[in-house]
Amino acid sequence: MPTIEIEYSQATQRLQSADSSGPAIISTPSGLAILEIQGELTLPSDVPLDEAEKAKYSLDSDGMDIVKFGKLELDGKNATLFIGQSQRLVGSLIKLDKPLGVMRFPETTETGNVPENYAVKFMDVITQKVIFKQRPLPIM
Amino acid sequence: MDIYTRLRPSRQYKLLELTPEVLTILEAGTEELSIKASGKDSEIVLCSSDATFQIRQKNHTNTLLLMNHTQDGADERLVGFSSLSSELELTKVKGKIDLISKIPVYANFGDDLSRIESCGFLDITVDELVCRSPVSTSEFRTLWFDKYNGCEIEGKAVLLSRGFITQALNFVLTALLASELDMARLSVRDTLQAVEDTDYTHELVRTVLWKFSLFPTVNEQGEEQFSLDKAKVSKWYGVNALREHAQRLISPDEFLIAWKSAFPPFFDCPIDLQMLAGYYVRPLVDKIQYINLDTVVLVEKDPIKRFKMLFKLQSTWDMPDILPFIEDLNVRNLKIDNFIMKYAKKKRVGKKFVVTGR
Numbered sequence: 001m002p003t004i005e006i007e008y009s010q011a012t013q014r015l016q017s018a019d020s021s022g023p024a025i026i027s028t029p030s031g032l033a034i035l036e037i038q039g040e041l042t043l044p045s046d047v048p049l050d051e052a053e054k055a056k057y058s059l060d061s062d063g064m065d066i067v068k069f070g071k072l073e074l075d076g077k078n079a080t081l082f083i084g085q086s087q088r089l090v091g092s093l094i095k096l097d098k099p100l101g102v103m104r105f106p107e108t109t110e111t112g113n114v115p116e117n118y119a120v121k122f123m124d125v126i127t128q129k130v131i132f133k134q135r136p137l138p139i140m
Numbered sequence: 141m142d143i144y145t146r147l148r149p150s151r152q153y154k155l156l157e158l159t160p161e162v163l164t165i166l167e168a169g170t171e172e173l174s175i176k177a178s179g180k181d182s183e184i185v186l187c188s189s190d191a192t193f194q195i196r197q198k199n200h201t202n203t204l205l206l207m208n209h210t211q212d213g214a215d216e217r218l219v220g221f222s223s224l225s226s227e228l229e230l231t232k233v234k235g236k237i238d239l240i241s242k243i244p245v246y247a248n249f250g251d252d253l254s255r256i257e258s259c260g261f262l263d264i265t266v267d268e269l270v271c272r273s274p275v276s277t278s279e280f281r282t283l284w285f286d287k288y289n290g291c292e293i294e295g296k297a298v299l300l301s302r303g304f305i306t307q308a309l310n311f312v313l314t315a316l317l318a319s320e321l322d323m324a325r326l327s328v329r330d331t332l333q334a335v336e337d338t339d340y341t342h343e344l345v346r347t348v349l350w351k352f353s354l355f356p357t358v359n360e361q362g363e364e365q366f367s368l369d370k371a372k373v374s375k376w377y378g379v380n381a382l383r384e385h386a387q388r389l390i391s392p393d394e395f396l397i398a399w400k401s402a403f404p405p406f407f408d409c410p411i412d413l414q415m416l417a418g419y420y421v422r423p424l425v426d427k428i429q430y431i432n433l434d435t436v437v438l439v440e441k442d443p444i445k446r447f448k449m450l451f452k453l454q455s456t457w458d459m460p461d462i463l464p465f466i467e468d469l470n471v472r473n474l475k476i477d478n479f480i481m482k483y484a485k486k487k488r489v490g491k492k493f494v495v496t497g498r
Contacts, residue, residue, distance in 0.1 A: 002177055003272075005174050015167045026218075033207045034155075034207065035205045035220070038202055039201070040201075041203045060221065061208075066219055069145060070143040072141050072142075098159070100227070101155070101166065103156055120175060122166060
């Protein structure tokens with residue numbers, strides 16, 4: 001695979017359409033957003049069996065397991081992220097220095113081989129992100 | 141709004157920092173974009189039709205979530221579907237043909253493939269070579285024809301020696317002069333007809349036209365249309381003439397006569413020693429001598445040593461004459477005067493500037 005064509009009509013369509021009324025200010029019209037947190041986010045590897053715990057879990061539109069890990073509040077450019085019951089992060093919505101192209105690569109097969117008709121896609125271009133630069137603030 | 145993330149984030153996504161050039165291409169949507177690499181472990185590049193960008197991975201330790209924003213009535217959520225620990229960065233580079241040293245070289249006209257004189261052994265077509273080179277199509281063609289004398293013979297990518305090209309150029313020019321074709325509007329087909337020799341294939345004529353013309357346009361029939369560039373032809377014969385006299389010093393006047401007589405009969409084009417800057421040195425005020433830029437000068441990458449070597453060859457240089465010998469060293473793109481001042485002295489003599497050692 002020395003040369004791979006990139007398919008980017010989706011990104012072009014998005015960039016050319018004048019419609020910029022996405023669901024909200026933090027995402028692109030196609031609904032993509034970036035959230036950056038300093039440090040690592042530790043996630044459970046499986047959905048727990050405990051009924052009380054289960055409330056936080058659900059499925060996304062692709063049928064994948066998802067977990068709720070926080071709540072985001074936006075006030076203009078200022079953002080506050082509450083994680084769990086005890087942590088609060090203060091951050092902001094910033095414009096990126098360089099726009100980021102979202103590329104999607106095909107899934108590699110289990111043997112690690114590259115599938116046939118290997119195609120790389122540009123899905124969208126993102127120009128801003130929500131970033132939390134400061135240390136978490138505990139909530140009593 | 142509630143924030144979710146997948147328990148098993150997708151690994152299919154990458155974020156690429158876009159340069160203004162690439163963003164413009166994405167917005168216009170007409171140009172091809174591709175990712176290329178010459179081998180498994182070699183560098184990876186992004187190519188547009190005429191530019192090459194190196195792709196580098198910048199790792200970071202933050203958690204960067206790529207999220208889907210959905211709103212269903214009052215239920216607004218962000219769902220992270222991919223977690224990224226790196227971003228890809230683009231740097232514009234000059235495309236190159238990594239495999240060039242493995243391409244067979246034709247030394248003489250009429251050699252058959254089994255008698256090729258070189259260490260090259262790669263048996264691939266030109267199209268395959270384009271695929272396997274980290275370079276955009278347009279840059280490839282310029283490098284392939286202008287720099288390396290590339291051609292395709294019997295379906296194989298090959299390089300032609302200087303002697304081979306000279307012989308082919310002589311023949312094509314003579315045929316063109318006899319045919320009275322318009323040298324500013326040449327197609328490979330018309331030129332082949334004028335040449336009338338079965339030894340001259342479509343590819344060979346195309347190499348000659350690419351090499352000695354301005355960048356071609358496309359005519360109404362969809363063929364490449366070339367305009368012969370007399371300066372390129374003139375320079376080619378000039379370098380040939382210099383090489384013929386490489387063993388001794390020659391006066392500029394004597395050299396200009398040798399140069400003029402190197403052209404095919406009735407081919408008229410301007411000659412000026414200035415066109416050959418970078419191919420000769422002037423060890424004495426009124427004598428010049430051929431120098432091989434690629435094998436003698438450019439191999440020395442240390443600017444201090446390079447300048448020292450140049451002043452050994454010639455103690456005083458006219459400003460334009462020294463440029464081809466040093467331009468590649470100016471990697472930080474300084475103003476060329478300032479770059480020269482770092483390693484040499486610049487003096488004003490009459491109306492022109494000369495460069496000397498410190």
